[in-house]
Amino acid sequence: MIRKNPSLKKCQLILFFLALCFLSGCSFKEIEKSAFIAGIGIDPSENSERPYKVSLKIFNQTGTVKDNPEPSYIYVSEEGKSITDAIRLLETKVDKRLEFGHLKIILLGEDAIKELQITDMLDFLMRRPDIQLISWVMVGRPSAEKVLQMVPETETAAYPSLYNYFDLNANESPYIITTYLFEFRRQFLEKGVEPVIPIIEIEQGQFVVDKAIVIGENKTFLELDSLDTKIFNILLNRAVKADLIVEHEDELFMVELDRFNMDYQAVENADGTVTLKITFDAKGLITESKNPLDVENLPKFTEWTEAKATEDGKKFLSKLKEGGFDPIGFGLYYKGSKLHNELMDYDEWKKQYKNAKIEFNINLNLTGTGQLG
Amino acid sequence: MSRYYYYLVLVNMFANIITSVPVILFQNRKDGAIISMILAMIVGLICITFFTKFFNSFPGKTLPDMLKQTMPKWFTVIFTFVLVIVWFVAGLITLITYTILLIRFLTPETSLVMGTITILLFVTFGCFMKADKVLYTIEIIFIITMPLIIFIFVKAYLDEHIEWLYIKVAFTHINTFPQIIPFAAVLFLFLGVMNLIIFNQFFTVKQTFGWKQISALTLIGSGVLFTTYFIPVGFQGFENIDTMMYPWISTADSMRMRYGVIERVVFIFLLFYLAFSVISLLIHWHVTIELLKSVFNFNKLKVRGIQVIPFIIITIFSLITIIAVQFINELNLYFFTSYFFVSLLFLVPCLMLVLWIIKRRFKQHDKKES
Numbered sequence: 183m184i185r186k187n188p189s190l191k192k193c194q195l196i197l198f199f200l201a202l203c204f205l206s207g208c209s210f211k212e213i214e215k216s217a218f219i220a221g222i223g224i225d226p227s228e229n230s231e232r233p234y235k236v237s238l239k240i241f242n243q244t245g246t247v248k249d250n251p252e253p254s255y256i257y258v259s260e261e262g263k264s265i266t267d268a269i270r271l272l273e274t275k276v277d278k279r280l281e282f283g284h285l286k287i288i289l290l291g292e293d294a295i296k297e298l299q300i301t302d303m304l305d306f307l308m309r310r311p312d313i314q315l316i317s318w319v320m321v322g323r324p325s326a327e328k329v330l331q332m333v334p335e336t337e338t339a340a341y342p343s344l345y346n347y348f349d350l351n352a353n354e355s356p357y358i359i360t361t362y363l364f365e366f367r368r369q370f371l372e373k374g375v376e377p378v379i380p381i382i383e384i385e386q387g388q389f390v391v392d393k394a395i396v397i398g399e400n401k402t403f404l405e406l407d408s409l410d411t412k413i414f415n416i417l418l419n420r421a422v423k424a425d426l427i428v429e430h431e432d433e434l435f436m437v438e439l440d441r442f443n444m445d446y447q448a449v450e451n452a453d454g455t456v457t458l459k460i461t462f463d464a465k466g467l468i469t470e471s472k473n474p475l476d477v478e479n480l481p482k483f484t485e486w487t488e489a490k491a492t493e494d495g496k497k498f499l500s501k502l503k504e505g506g507f508d509p510i511g512f513g514l515y516y517k518g519s520k521l522h523n524e525l526m527d528y529d530e531w532k533k534q535y536k537n538a539k540i541e542f543n544i545n546l547n548l549t550g551t552g553q554l555g
Numbered sequence: 556m557s558r559y560y561y562y563l564v565l566v567n568m569f570a571n572i573i574t575s576v577p578v579i580l581f582q583n584r585k586d587g588a589i590i591s592m593i594l595a596m597i598v599g600l601i602c603i604t605f606f607t608k609f610f611n612s613f614p615g616k617t618l619p620d621m622l623k624q625t626m627p628k629w630f631t632v633i634f635t636f637v638l639v640i641v642w643f644v645a646g647l648i649t650l651i652t653y654t655i656l657l658i659r660f661l662t663p664e665t666s667l668v669m670g671t672i673t674i675l676l677f678v679t680f681g682c683f684m685k686a687d688k689v690l691y692t693i694e695i696i697f698i699i700t701m702p703l704i705i706f707i708f709v710k711a712y713l714d715e716h717i718e719w720l721y722i723k724v725a726f727t728h729i730n731t732f733p734q735i736i737p738f739a740a741v742l743f744l745f746l747g748v749m750n751l752i753i754f755n756q757f758f759t760v761k762q763t764f765g766w767k768q769i770s771a772l773t774l775i776g777s778g779v780l781f782t783t784y785f786i787p788v789g790f791q792g793f794e795n796i797d798t799m800m801y802p803w804i805s806t807a808d809s810m811r812m813r814y815g816v817i818e819r820v821v822f823i824f825l826l827f828y829l830a831f832s833v834i835s836l837l838i839h840w841h842v843t844i845e846l847l848k849s850v851f852n853f854n855k856l857k858v859r860g861i862q863v864i865p866f867i868i869i870t871i872f873s874l875i876t877i878i879a880v881q882f883i884n885e886l887n888l889y890f891f892t893s894y895f896f897v898s899l900l901f902l903v904p905c906l907m908l909v910l911w912i913i914k915r916r917f918k919q920h921d922k923k924e925s
Binding site for chain 1: 585659660663676716718720721723724726727728729730790791792793794795805808809810811813818819859861
């Protein structure tokens with residue numbers, strides 16, 4: 183047994199009370215003294231001295247949702263020499279401490295990505311430790327500020343409507359591309375793959391999210407229309423389900439595709455040219471048809487569907503290829519396929535990519551014609 | 556082997572995969588990181604085997620005991636002091652790294668000194684516990700945090716946003732020549748076994764250590780190394796990962812729990828990280844203090860029956876740490892850590908040599924007696 187020393191006990195007691203001093207709180211600011219930011223928008227300003235125009239969408243705090251069931255926000259915007267400069271000026275416009283930890287929406291204005299340096303914006307967003315890397319990056323049309331300030335009818339308090347498009351809990355439309363900040367960074371900085379970010383438009387008081395933009399090298403951009411966006415989403419297995427319209431003579435039916443699997447390869451041929459190979463597997467179900475369908479003809483329908491899908495896919499790929507855009511990552515595949523010192527140099531690869539042959543294999547499996555024959 | 560032995564080895568591995576070791580590896584990702592990793596793993600396993608076999612043949616004996624029995628006094632004192640410095644610095648690096656990190660990510664408003672003192676308060680008194688109590692503490696923390704680590708690792712591997720092509724690209728740099736700093740950094744992961752110099756007093760029964768145990772450690776070691784290096788590459792890309800100060804924190808922040816109570820994995824990660832850093836620190840500084848005990852007689856200086864020397868040591872440790880925390884920033888911490896790892900390349904062979912001599916002298920001693 184350890185001998186208990188009476189003075190030791192006293193010592194322990196003193197230590198215990200000393201330790202209480204540490205319970206004063208970690209100089210943590212009270213929650214009602216913080217202004218939680220829902221989204222940030224970056225636009226170019228007309229002032230060349232202060233090129234960045236930063237807009238913030240800040241949650242307006244209320245005691246309970248019952249007190250204020252309508253969504254309410256505070257919007258502020260300011261121009262600055264850099265993004266941080268603008269934010270410092272914004273801090274003077276809000277009485278609370280700006281808290282970026284809950285920021286989920288990063289809106290880049292359409293002109294911002296074209297006129298300003300994307301690397302500068304990325305630098306700001308990555309350098310701050312409190313900005314989540316799982317926030318969503320998107321392009322606002324006509325400007326980030328306009329999109330940020332839009333509050334559609336369907337919006338509920340404390341959960342911005344834009345979140346629903348991207349959080350994969352509510353809306354799972356195949357037209358929506360979700361790009362996280364960390365994905366945007368790695369694709370933007372890596373040679374051989376290019377980032378694709380969704381474009382948010384406003385139409386009659388609602389958001390429209392069905393287009394996307396590929397950000398190429400040296401400030402080149404390729405806008406994907408809604409069909410291309412859907413194909414891209416299907417190809418990269420990001421969509422859960424997607425529909426395909428098949429027309430053949432006077433037949434017209436819709437196929438709902440699911441369980442996709444896509445494999446892609448970039449193979450360097452012996453003569454130095456490149457072949458891009460894509461194999462695509464999917465299961466499908468006919469969901470709508472103009473004419474009655476016979477189940478026995480299913481192999482025929484499969485054939486037509488495959489032909490249609492191949493046509494769409496090839497068209498999409500050649501558009502990307504001819505513009506020199508590579509959002510799928512063939513360049514990355516090529517980089518990983520050989521030892522680093524046996525690769526052709528990057529400019530040569532770009533040239534070969536533009537002239538590459540495309541092999542597109544589709545294996546569809548139509549499982550039925552729905553509840554009608 | 557006793558499970559406590561594995562805790563000693565694993566704590567060093569897991570506590571270090573997140574901080575400086577991956578940063579050093581990514582700095583050298585295009586010149587020799589992968590080969591350095593493989594080489595360091597082989598050497599590390601040899602070290603593990605050597606140290607374990609040695610201490611296994613003297614159950615219950617610590618290195619200071621053996622030094623006293625076989626070596627001249629002056630050598631014992633000098634060598635113990637070298638070990639004291641190395642183990643203290645190992646703990647210091649862990650402490651500074653974690654304090655800077657926690658303040659950066661968890662409580663940005665706390666001052667650096669305040670954060671340091673909070674951790675110091677627990678650790679300094681903790682490392683005066685007996686070896687068995689330290690090991691029990693480790694076990695409790697280990698059992699609580701291990702499921703979390705495994706959860707995060709499995710989540711990382713199964714995440715839909717991990718891009719294996721980047722990992723493949725990283726692999727294509729396998730044919731580059733290994734470098735000394737990444738080699739030393741990876742070797743450090745495997746040196747947790749060196750804590751046996753003190754903790755051997757706990758293992759009083761001779762343990763079995765054969766191929767089964769070695770292959771288990773090989774499996775865990777290679778898994779941990781693969782995860783450390785390739786998971787961040789899969790999430791952050793290969794080309795620019797060297798610009799990240801905390802690749803693993805960023806990687807944890809890139810994971811999202813859609814239906815979790817907390818959406819951001821990074822906070823869970825930081826918590827487990829804190830627990831691991833504390834036990835890693837506890838182990839290192841416990842060894843430091845036990846080594847000091849072997850040189851100084853703690854019973855000599857007593858005021859009213861209480862040993863004073865422990866308090867003096869705590870004060871010195873705290874002072875050094877608090878001063879160091881204010882001088883060291885992230886950049887020179889990186890260099891400081893690299894130099895520390897490289898210095899281990901000299902220390903480990905020295906220690907091995909000393910152990911070999913000790914073993915020989917014990918054998919001669921036994922022969923004379925018989």
